[in-house]
Amino acid sequence: MGKWTRRAVLSAGVVGGTGLMVGVSVRPGNPTETAGHLVAGEGESLLHIFLKIDSDNRATAILPHSEMGQGAQTALTQMLAEELDADWNLIQFVEAPAEAAFANYAFGRGYLFKGVEFPDAIVPTVDGLVMKLADSMGMQVTGGSMSIRATGQYCVRAAGASVREMLVKTAAKGWGVPAREIRTEKSKLYHDKSGRSAAYAEFAAAAAQITPSSTPRLKKTSEFSVMGQSKQRLDIPSKVDGTAIFAMDVKRPGMLYAAVRRSPVFGGSLRRIDDREARAMNGVIDVVTLPGSFAEGLVGAYSASDSVAVVADSYWKAEKALNALEIEWNNQGNDTVSSSSIFEQFDRDIAAATDRQTDVALGNANAAFEDARMVLTADYRVPYLAHSCMEPPNATAEVSLDRAEIWIGCQNPLGFRQHIAAQLGMDVESVTLHNHFMGGGFGRKSNADYGVQAALIAQAVGRPVQLVYSRQEDIRQDFYRPAVQSRFKAGLDNSGKLVAWHNTYVDKRDPVEAPLIPYAVTTQDIGHVASPTHVPFGAWRSVDHSQHGFFTESFVDEVAHAAGKDPYEYRAEMLKDNPRLLAVLKRVAAEANWGSPLDPGRGRGISLQESFGSVVGQVIEVTVSGGKTWVDRVVAVIDAGFAVTPDGVKAQVESGIIYGLTAAMYGDITIQNGAVAQSSFADYDAIRMHDAPVIETHIINSGADIGGAGEPGTPGVAPALANAIFDATGKRIRTLPVMNADLRTDSESSPSVAALTR
Amino acid sequence: MTTFTLNGEIRSVDTDPETPALWVIREQLDLTGTKFGCGMAQCGACTIHVDGRAQRSCITPIASLEGTIVTTIEGLKSADGSLHALQQAWIDQQVPQCGYCQSGQLMSAAALLAVNPNPSDADIDSAMRGNICRCGMYGRIRSAIKQVAGASFYDAMEGSQNG
Numbered sequence: 001m002g003k004w005t006r007r008a009v010l011s012a013g014v015v016g017g018t019g020l021m022v023g024v025s026v027r028p029g030n031p032t033e034t035a036g037h038l039v040a041g042e043g044e045s046l047l048h049i050f051l052k053i054d055s056d057n058r059a060t061a062i063l064p065h066s067e068m069g070q071g072a073q074t075a076l077t078q079m080l081a082e083e084l085d086a087d088w089n090l091i092q093f094v095e096a097p098a099e100a101a102f103a104n105y106a107f108g109r110g111y112l113f114k115g116v117e118f119p120d121a122i123v124p125t126v127d128g129l130v131m132k133l134a135d136s137m138g139m140q141v142t143g144g145s146m147s148i149r150a151t152g153q154y155c156v157r158a159a160g161a162s163v164r165e166m167l168v169k170t171a172a173k174g175w176g177v178p179a180r181e182i183r184t185e186k187s188k189l190y191h192d193k194s195g196r197s198a199a200y201a202e203f204a205a206a207a208a209q210i211t212p213s214s215t216p217r218l219k220k221t222s223e224f225s226v227m228g229q230s231k232q233r234l235d236i237p238s239k240v241d242g243t244a245i246f247a248m249d250v251k252r253p254g255m256l257y258a259a260v261r262r263s264p265v266f267g268g269s270l271r272r273i274d275d276r277e278a279r280a281m282n283g284v285i286d287v288v289t290l291p292g293s294f295a296e297g298l299v300g301a302y303s304a305s306d307s308v309a310v311v312a313d314s315y316w317k318a319e320k321a322l323n324a325l326e327i328e329w330n331n332q333g334n335d336t337v338s339s340s341s342i343f344e345q346f347d348r349d350i351a352a353a354t355d356r357q358t359d360v361a362l363g364n365a366n367a368a369f370e371d372a373r374m375v376l377t378a379d380y381r382v383p384y385l386a387h388s389c390m391e392p393p394n395a396t397a398e399v400s401l402d403r404a405e406i407w408i409g410c411q412n413p414l415g416f417r418q419h420i421a422a423q424l425g426m427d428v429e430s431v432t433l434h435n436h437f438m439g440g441g442f443g444r445k446s447n448a449d450y451g452v453q454a455a456l457i458a459q460a461v462g463r464p465v466q467l468v469y470s471r472q473e474d475i476r477q478d479f480y481r482p483a484v485q486s487r488f489k490a491g492l493d494n495s496g497k498l499v500a501w502h503n504t505y506v507d508k509r510d511p512v513e514a515p516l517i518p519y520a521v522t523t524q525d526i527g528h529v530a531s532p533t534h535v536p537f538g539a540w541r542s543v544d545h546s547q548h549g550f551f552t553e554s555f556v557d558e559v560a561h562a563a564g565k566d567p568y569e570y571r572a573e574m575l576k577d578n579p580r581l582l583a584v585l586k587r588v589a590a591e592a593n594w595g596s597p598l599d600p601g602r603g604r605g606i607s608l609q610e611s612f613g614s615v616v617g618q619v620i621e622v623t624v625s626g627g628k629t630w631v632d633r634v635v636a637v638i639d640a641g642f643a644v645t646p647d648g649v650k651a652q653v654e655s656g657i658i659y660g661l662t663a664a665m666y667g668d669i670t671i672q673n674g675a676v677a678q679s680s681f682a683d684y685d686a687i688r689m690h691d692a693p694v695i696e697t698h699i700i701n702s703g704a705d706i707g708g709a710g711e712p713g714t715p716g717v718a719p720a721l722a723n724a725i726f727d728a729t730g731k732r733i734r735t736l737p738v739m740n741a742d743l744r745t746d747s748e749s750s751p752s753v754a755a756l757t758r
Numbered sequence: 759m760t761t762f763t764l765n766g767e768i769r770s771v772d773t774d775p776e777t778p779a780l781w782v783i784r785e786q787l788d789l790t791g792t793k794f795g796c797g798m799a800q801c802g803a804c805t806i807h808v809d810g811r812a813q814r815s816c817i818t819p820i821a822s823l824e825g826t827i828v829t830t831i832e833g834l835k836s837a838d839g840s841l842h843a844l845q846q847a848w849i850d851q852q853v854p855q856c857g858y859c860q861s862g863q864l865m866s867a868a869a870l871l872a873v874n875p876n877p878s879d880a881d882i883d884s885a886m887r888g889n890i891c892r893c894g895m896y897g898r899i900r901s902a903i904k905q906v907a908g909a910s911f912y913d914a915m916e917g918s919q920n921g
Contacts (some may be wrong), residue, residue: 001767035777061830067856068856069854069855069856069857069893070855071855094766121816151867161819176921205907232849232852233852233854235857236848236849236852236853236854237849237855238857239854239857240841240845240849240853240854240860240864241831241834241835241841242789242790242791242792242830242832242834242861243791243792244857245790246793246858248790249790251790252786257785267832276792282774300888314773314777314781314785315781315785316777316778316781317774319797346896370917388892389892390793390795390801390803390856390858390859390890390891390892390893391793391795391856391857391858392794437856437857439793439856439857439858439859440856440858440892441856442807442892468794470797471795471796471797471798471800471801530835555899604915628906647852651852651855651895654894654895654897654898655855655893655895656892657894658891658894658895659892659893659898661894662892662894680796680798680803681796681798681800681890682798682800686890686892687894687896688886688887688888688889688890688896689883689886689887689889689896689899689900690886690887690896692894692896694897695798695897725870
């Protein structure tokens with residue numbers, strides 16, 4: 001086997017089979033041997049790596065996913081409770097510690113063997129291999145909208161079901177009755193014939209001696225009573241009274257505070273620093289220079305430049321002193337790069353098409369375009385985007401000669417722990433990492449750079465230190481959704497039918513299928529060229545779907561209009577052989593009352609996007625007046641196969657839509673002199689209460705494999721919005737964000753009217 | 759030395775008078791429910807009440823609090839520990855996702871309802887536009903405010919599902 005890259009694993013997932021695999025896997029082996037001491041306390045029995053039961057009959061789900069707002073921990077607890085037949089009032093969750101025993105192997109398995117069903121006999125072998133792979137890659141990842149569809153489906157449900165079986169088996173032995181005569185309900189075992197009953201807790205310790213089955217019987221959808229219910233999130237009460245503890249709320253005895261500045265030009269190194277003024281300031285303890293760091297690997301690969309930190313007895317003083325530093329950077333020649341030079345480079349590289357890599361080649365493109373009655377071309381562009389989580393990156397560290405302890409909120413606790421240990425020159429065993437709620441993640445907190453900085457600062461000053469990024473540092477030192485250009489050519493036949501589709505774009509990442517179209521187009525040539533820049537890449541909610549959703553669903557709309565067809569009907573016509581997507585498209589059109597008349601100045605746009613195993617259709621209604629766009633209403637339909645927690649799915653779709661709308665309307669990270677020009681919410685704003693649309697979300701439970709919910713709402717926003725703006729104004733948005741487009745009508749843009757509308 | 763009433767208790771702090779109240783509250787007074795989001799009064803995560811009015815603590819010099827009555831998210835509950843009606847509405851409507859901005863959102867909403875028990879949509883827009891929620895829960899925040907204001911509104915937990 002060659003070296004495993006993120007791409008290789010993702011590709012393997014895409015080419016997997018089509019069968020349904022549910023719950024044929026549980027992490028093999030007896031968990032008490034490897035993990036009991038990590039998670040089980042006095043009076044608690046660890047029956048499975050994901051489940052313990054205490055003497056008061058309270059079950060605890062131990063979940064290898066972090067919480068950044070998505071609510072997956074509650075949904076996963078529902079999945080466990082369902083199969084365990086647990087009383088919902090007697091179950092809770094904790095996040096698994098950052099230990100190898102809790103490496104998130106379902107993530108790897110979900111990608112590697114998606115849809116592949118193994119014979120029971122080899123399941124433990126396959127699981128052992130995947131587990132080893134997950135261990136070696138340090139994976140404990142929350143991302144890819146994988147928590148429910150991978151960990152939940154492949155592991156957590158099986159954990160609940162196998163523990164239920166273990167409890168039944170143990171009780172049968174204890175009572176001297178056949179196991180098949182025992183039933184379970186609300187965390188209790190019953191033998192109706194003899195009138196016996198017992199709490200799970202009574203048999204938990206004895207049952208923990210059994211190795212959990214890899215292939216327990218799972219419930220059918222028709223048997224569900226907890227899955228499919230909108231349970232209230234278990235973490236929400238702590239988030240309304242200030243008691244939820246985020247990483248920044250951690251306080252250690254004698255803790256100092258650090259503010260940091262990394263080379264504003266990416267790739268820069270420290271040349272000279274004058275810190276005399278800063279060191280003389282009240283409360284300043286030290287000024288620390290930090291080397292750059294980088295990580296390789298399947299998830300969280302990054303490269304970060306040198307930085308300088310000021311340590312003080314309060315954060316405000318540290319930040320003030322940071323601004324008093326005089327720093328010179330060696331910019332490695334990158335300080336002449338700008339957004340316009342980057343897009344000029346993309347333009348050249350797409351035109352040259354050197355070493356163009358093919359994603360899809362169907363039919364003979366050249367012949368198809370020669371035969372076409374009409375040929376349409378268009379170039380689309382999106383800018384860089386930062387994540388701007390509400391909670392800026394921060395971490396607290398305490399480092400002695402041979403031990404380190406880190407408090408952080410991150411999307412890969414085990415990977416962070418391993419990477420930070422390596423940067424400190426320590427064994428992994430010498431580093432403890434405590435993961436906390438994240439105040440937003442969106443992909444930013446899968447790169448460990450901020451944890452490394454905190455650890456190195458604490459090591460340098462020999463006292464506990466809390467590092468906090470200013471909002472400026474957060475925006476200027478992110479890992480960005482890349483700027484991307486995509487060039488299209490479409491061929492239509494006499495009837496207006498789309499017969500040829502040619503597309504070349506830059507910057508291929510994940511998921512590999514993001515640029516593909518679901519429509520029945522007989523000739524397709526989709527490919528990409530490399531056009532590297534010095535701006536660091538980061539996974540940003542929905543990753544490549546965030547740009548390709550906009551590109552493909554806007555261009556299809558252009559094609560429909562060129563053909564003189566209704567954009568909804570045109571799509572539907574090309575989806576006859578794709579019933580799942582067609583059902584979503586039809587439903588969203590119906591819910592939005594597609595085709596009903598709108599007042600002048602208003603418009604309606606549609607989009608359809610499959611991503612992360614789910615299908616989302618959106619219809620957006622806008623009003624454009626005085627050149628300004630108001631988003632009035634978003635109607636969304638999601639088919640995630642089966643909604644484990646319907647209100648949670650809706651909340652994720654709402655969230656994904658607002659996140660995508662912020663990007664589509666305002667998101668514009670620009671590069672000037674090699675660095676990011678924006679620095680605050682004043683120049684990198686977000687959708688706020690007054691410009692947030694009404695969102696109506698509808699769920700289809702199609703029975704397809706369970707899909708993700710955290711990301712699929714995002715990609716379809718920009719195209720539905722741009723298509724609605726075209727409907728309202730006749731102006732086609734091919735470059736985001738919308739705020740940069742001149743949408744004034746001719747009369748509005750005449751000088752006198754322009755003065756009035758200002 | 760600055761002396762003020764914080765969540766019903768008289769507190770005195772000795773620090774640089776220019777220090778923003780946010781950092782004094784978090785670092786010296788150990789109340790971490792009030793959050794740092796931007797440090798420039800652009801996001802609202804740090805919102806507290808000063809004499810009943812919503813204020814961004816990240817740009818409020820501590821010295822300006824002399825003699826005032828200050829409430830943070832930790833003081834929003836009643837003296838008997840029962841939740842403020844808005845906090846209950848936040849749970850009923852399942853408002854928080856990551857939850858980081860919600861202390862500020864609640865403090866802004868509470869200050870609004872204190873002076874305007876039946877706010878219009880426009881009133882809500884204007885009182886809440888200073889508070890960013892990157893998880894995008896504006897619809898649910900609006901529903902929760904209206905729930906407390908007594909108006910009927912879309913129930914997120916019921917909603918429509920598969921039909």
